[in-house]
Amino acid sequence: MAIPFPCFPFSETLTIDKPSIPSSPSLLTQDDLKQIAAYKAVEFVESGMVLGLGTGSTATHAVSRIGELLQQGKLENIVGIPTSKKTHEQALALGIPLSDLDHHPIIDLAIDGADEVDPDLNLVKGRGGSLLREKMVESACRRLVVVVDESKLVDGLGGSGLAMPVEVVPFCWAHTARRLESLFGGGGGAGRCVAKLRRAEGGGEPFVTDNANYIVDLYFAGPIGDVEAASDAMLRIAGVVEHGMFLDMATTVIAAGACGVTVKNKGEVETGLFNERSRS
Numbered sequence: 001m002a003i004p005f006p007c008f009p010f011s012e013t014l015t016i017d018k019p020s021i022p023s024s025p026s027l028l029t030q031d032d033l034k035q036i037a038a039y040k041a042v043e044f045v046e047s048g049m050v051l052g053l054g055t056g057s058t059a060t061h062a063v064s065r066i067g068e069l070l071q072q073g074k075l076e077n078i079v080g081i082p083t084s085k086k087t088h089e090q091a092l093a094l095g096i097p098l099s100d101l102d103h104h105p106i107i108d109l110a111i112d113g114a115d116e117v118d119p120d121l122n123l124v125k126g127r128g129g130s131l132l133r134e135k136m137v138e139s140a141c142r143r144l145v146v147v148v149d150e151s152k153l154v155d156g157l158g159g160s161g162l163a164m165p166v167e168v169v170p171f172c173w174a175h176t177a178r179r180l181e182s183l184f185g186g187g188g189g190a191g192r193c194v195a196k197l198r199r200a201e202g203g204g205e206p207f208v209t210d211n212a213n214y215i216v217d218l219y220f221a222g223p224i225g226d227v228e229a230a231s232d233a234m235l236r237i238a239g240v241v242e243h244g245m246f247l248d249m250a251t252t253v254i255a256a257g258a259c260g261v262t263v264k265n266k267g268e269v270e271t272g273l274f275n276e277r278s279r280s
């Protein structure tokens with residue numbers, strides 16, 4: 001997706017190099033915006049940190065940048081805790097020293113993408129299928145910095161009309177999917193929620209997570225509303241392993257959009273993109 005070149009593409013505090021961001025062309029792609037947000041987040045990284053390494057097309061830019069800074073000697077003594085097999089492979093290839101939660105139960109900082117971000121910095125994650133490891137790692141973080149392009153900002157979780165992923169055990173997944181659907185008054189596409197098993201590319205076999213589970217995607221007719229109650233109810237269903245709502249976990253969200261980069265910290269008054277979003 002091509003987006004008009006920002007009127008102020010970098011905030012005053014954005015001091016990163018801008019390696020592949022076009023300077024003269026008048027368009028930034030959605031991937032450019034993801035990279036801008038991710039590079040901004042890497043400014044929070046300091047030598048000696050234990051880092052949660054997120055998963056997805058936005059987080060991959062942050063992992064690349066961390067690898068680059070390590071290779072240049074601008075960062076030292078970093079330990080990365082990957083949130084998926086894919087990120088593990090990427091970080092290994094970049095020479096980032098890796099560990100896990102068993103050996104590093106407290107993480108200084110994690111950087112990850114998100115599928116939806118609400119005005120309170122609650123998130124939907126897991127459209128890439130990595131929600132369980134992401135939630136385990138990011139629950140152990142002192143600071144979780146989320147990086148998104150502005151298309152991810154919503155007024156309420158579930159409001160994008162796109163998938164709300166739930167990781168379930170394969171055993172009788174259809175039964176679990178029906179229970180999830182009926183939790184929200186759904187069924188047959190007529191209600192507030194429709195549950196669908198995620199299929200692997202090609203549409204045949206079920207998509208299988210890094211933990212050998214399945215994903216049931218929930219599609220809501222509008223914002224869920226009471227996300228805490230929805231979270232508790234989903235987790236009470238036997239067969240549900242974890243859901244993709246990350247509530248009260250993000251400490252900072254960096255959103256890149258056509259008019260620049262907005263950094264919002266938990267509890268701060270809304271400005272920039274977030275403010276514009278909440279007015280719309």
Ligand SMILES: O=C[C@H](O)[C@H](O)[C@H](O)COP(=O)(O)O
Nearest residue numbers: 056057058113126128129130
């Ligand atoms: O399972 C995937 C993760 O939760 C991703 O962080 C999330 O889906 C956002 O991915 P992307 O940056 O590719 O939009």
